[in-house]
Amino acid sequence: MGVGLLGGLFSKFKQGLKRTQELVLAPLGRLLGLRRLDAAQLEELEDLLLQADLGVTAVEQLMARLRSELKGGTEIDAKAILKEELLRILRQRPAQPFVAQGTQVVLLVGVNGVGKTTTLGKLAALLKTRGESVLVVAGDTFRAAAIDQLELWGQRAGVPVIRNQMGGDPAAIAFDGATSALAKGTSWVLIDTAGRLHTKDHLMKELDKIHRSLQKVIPDAPHRVLLVLDATTGQNGLHQAETFARVAGVTDLVLTKLDGSAKGGVVVPILDRLKLPIAFVGVGEGVDDLIPFEAEAFVDSLLDG
């Protein structure tokens, strides 16, 4: 990836976090610039960090560290300390890169409307831009509109889409997709799935059926299961994520709609609690608005915006 492209991604990242910046993090800047903080200022700082959705655990750890370093009237660099603490959490589980190796099957799962289909479209475009072959599978057979939406993303990304009729069996189309990709030597099979509530047992079991039918074709498929979470729902996403992670074999998280969220900080508790890597973040509805997650770039955008 060239420097220009990285720079572009980085600015989009910042753009995506603009609302977080304005609403919560700008006032933080003043406090973080102080070399000494009194009890009232520390309390104000704690409130702002909680508002940024960094989560109780991380905030408590950070405040404990600040208080102990401030003891005896020592001057501190609160911003550097915050950055260090956030990086420590965010670097716990770096995502494995998406490297083509035989035929790799990627399944996208999550509750309704979080951005699965959009993320799949963006990911197809990203892989295709790298010169790799991609097949998209319309595994959301619930609604005709879902299949049409995916067809459109396929056209946008310039990749083929395999579909069956509405109401068809998602496991059957997943099987067909994997079979075709294996026969043609296609590098990536990206499978869209219908939105499902993590509380609905039969729908969660359907994911299991998709897994089993893929494994009849490619024994170690799916290679990646991306759980898509909507950042604007803040910490509500945590509970969904825990259930999906348990039953659907999630390997990676994708956090969408960071551009519309005042809560970019939610990345921190999600990662801290689930111990799952964040592979990508979504910062818009366009084909280029999917960015590989990088802890350092993220923290810099958050604190230096």
Ligand SMILES: Nc1nc2c(ncn2[C@@H]2O[C@H](COP(=O)(O)OP(=O)(O)OP(=O)(O)O)[C@@H](O)[C@H]2O)c(=O)[nH]1
């Ligand atoms: N602003 C913004 N909008 C997004 C992003 N990702 C997805 N969306 C929008 O969110 C809405 C839902 O996206 P979909 O991709 O259809 O979500 P889904 O998870 O496939 O939805 P279901 O299939 O109905 O469960 C659409 O209007 C998308 O354009 C993002 O990163 N930023």
Ligand SMILES: [Mg+2]
């Ligand atoms: Mg969809």
